[in-house]
Amino acid sequence: MTDENELNELRGIAERLGANDFIDVGSIVRDLVDEKWVNPTGAYNIALKNRLTALSSADDWAEAKLEWKATGNIWYVPMRETADDVLPSIHQESHPHECICGHKIAWHFEIINTENELREIVGSEHIGFWMVARHLIENLDMPADMITLERIEIWVKESVKSMKAEWWWKLYGEQFEEWFEAVSEADIRENSRDGDSYWDTDTNRYEHQKLIRKKAVGKIGEPEYGMSSIFWRWNHPDNTGVFYTNKKTGIRIKKTTWEKLEYSEKWTDHPTSSYKKVSLWDKTVESTAQKDTRGWPNQRLWNDLQIFYFDLPNVLEKHATQDAERAERVEFVIKERRELEEKNRIREEEEEKARVIRRQERQLLQEEQQRLQIARNAEKALQMETALEDFCSEHNLPIFSESDGSNNWECTFLTDMLVRINRLASLSPKQIEYIAIIVNKEEQPATEKQLSYIRSLGGEPTNSMTKRQASDLIGELKNPSKVVNTAEEEE
Numbered sequence: 231m232t233d234e235n236e237l238n239e240l241r242g243i244a245e246r247l248g249a250n251d252f253i254d255v256g257s258i259v260r261d262l263v264d265e266k267w268v269n270p271t272g273a274y275n276i277a278l279k280n281r282l283t284a285l286s287s288a289d290d291w292a293e294a295k296l297e298w299k300a301t302g303n304i305w306y307v308p309m310r311e312t313a314d315d316v317l318p319s320i321h322q323e324s325h326p327h328e329c330i331c332g333h334k335i336a337w338h339f340e341i342i343n344t345e346n347e348l349r350e351i352v353g354s355e356h357i358g359f360w361m362v363a364r365h366l367i368e369n370l371d372m373p374a375d376m377i378t379l380e381r382i383e384i385w386v387k388e389s390v391k392s393m394k395a396e397w398w399w400k401l402y403g404e405q406f407e408e409w410f411e412a413v414s415e416a417d418i419r420e421n422s423r424d425g426d427s428y429w430d431t432d433t434n435r436y437e438h439q440k441l442i443r444k445k446a447v448g449k450i451g452e453p454e455y456g457m458s459s460i461f462w463r464w465n466h467p468d469n470t471g472v473f474y475t476n477k478k479t480g481i482r483i484k485k486t487t488w489e490k491l492e493y494s495e496k497w498t499d500h501p502t503s504s505y506k507k508v509s510l511w512d513k514t515v516e517s518t519a520q521k522d523t524r525g526w527p528n529q530r531l532w533n534d535l536q537i538f539y540f541d542l543p544n545v546l547e548k549h550a551t552q553d554a555e556r557a558e559r560v561e562f563v564i565k566e567r568r569e570l571e572e573k574n575r576i577r578e579e580e581e582e583k584a585r586v587i588r589r590q591e592r593q594l595l596q597e598e599q600q601r602l603q604i605a606r607n608a609e610k611a612l613q614m615e616t617a618l619e620d621f622c623s624e625h626n627l628p629i630f631s632e633s634d635g636s637n638n639w640e641c642t643f644l645t646d647m648l649v650r651i652n653r654l655a656s657l658s659p660k661q662i663e664y665i666a667i668i669v670n671k672e673e674q675p676a677t678e679k680q681l682s683y684i685r686s687l688g689g690e691p692t693n694s695m696t697k698r699q700a701s702d703l704i705g706e707l708k709n710p711s712k713v714v715n716t717a718e719e720e721e
Contacts, residue, residue, distance in 0.1 A: 299364035395525030676700035
């Protein structure tokens with residue numbers, strides 16, 4: 231039994247929503263079942279009101295309609311099919327394909343009178359908003375303040391979708407799954423579009439990335455027609471979208487719709503901070519594939535699947551040709567690379583052989599140069615020895631060396647003369663004379679210059695004094711202290 235408080239609640243909802251008796255959901259049903267539906271008006275509405283009022287406890291329609299609510303039971307029976315194996319027995323005789331108003335229907339919504347427990351059938355166009363409101367409140371425990379026309383339409387839509395899906399899968403499910411499984415792999419490959427190019431190391435050329443075609447190109451039958459991917463539309467995991475659900479009403483809308491809302495419809499002020507805002511919506515990312523949004527494929531997808539399935543042999547032949555071309559290209563690239571590798575190997579071997587030969591030639595050249603240098607050194611040594619012997623023989627001198635000098639000057643002089651002799655250079659008579667004096671240990675008489683210098687230092691030179699004696703005396707006269715020290719040391 232419906233008490234007065236519940237009736238007042240329903241009246242309040244009706245007043246708040248400004249709702250009419252019935253919900254025009256014909257467009258919802260039409261979109262979902264891909265059929266044309268006409269929302270009945272006029273005589274059908276009058277007939278419905280009269281018949282429901284006659285079955286109610288109240289005699290007035292305004293009160294009688296509040297006795298009825300939706301049970302949540304829905305059956306879909308296409309017009310061309312019998313309802314005997316779908317509808318419960320209590321409805322099979324009274325309402326096969328027919329609303330209580332007399333209008334032909336495919337969607338059978340069960341309603342119940344909560345005063346007398348009578349059950350009836352109405353079509354999707356004659357579900358009263360109060361019937362659904364009571365169902366949402368009493369059967370689904372939805373708060374009364376969340377009841378909106380949109381929420382009621384959502385329930386109708388979800389109910390229709392669920393039932394249509396059940397019916398569709400019962401009728402076509404096995405066929406769909408078989409064909410979908412057969413075409414899925416080929417569909418992803420065939421129903422694609424070219425993306426950015428990249429360098430393929432296998433084919434050694436630029437190739438295009440293959441991207442899923444999400445929208446069809448052209449029209450069916452046209453040469454340039456490109457079917458959108460069946461897999462993408464049906465259940466591809468990346469086929470998602472952003473949705474917003476109102477925290478109060480539960481209404482769910484797409485991102486594009488949410489973006490068009492006014493600021494006040496999206497946000498409210500934060501209760502404690504003027505710098506913050508609170509969203510009135512919950513944002514979610516959800517699948518937009520037909521398997522999740524509809525539960526069964528729309529007519530376009532079903533038609534495309536059939537077309538693609540029957541054309542599958544041609545598609546597979548095309549793919550086989552493409553694979554063969556690619557395999558041939560890959561084989562060609564492999565062969566080309568092997569030939570290049572072989573050429574490089576041969577070239578490297580030849581270069582290594584050339585390097586070995588060059589190393590051997592350099593080694594032989596070095597050895598020859600060393601041999602020649604040794605020979606030249608020997609020849610030079612022999613030449614030097616012969617040149618010195620010839621020089622000494624010619625000038626009646628003994629064989630000498632730089633060590634025959636009695637002092638640094640003489641040693642340096644002899645070294646220079648030996649170099650000249652070995653080079654076969656000509657020596658002046660004066661140079662020959664000095665050589666003879668040094669190596670023969672001959673003493674030359676002091677020069678007049680030395681004698682004069684000795685006298686200027688206070689010394690007394692003798693007529694028989696040699697250059698060496700004169701030089702020593704000059705040293706003594708210039709440094710007498712050195713002479714004294716030397717004498718003391720000798721004592």
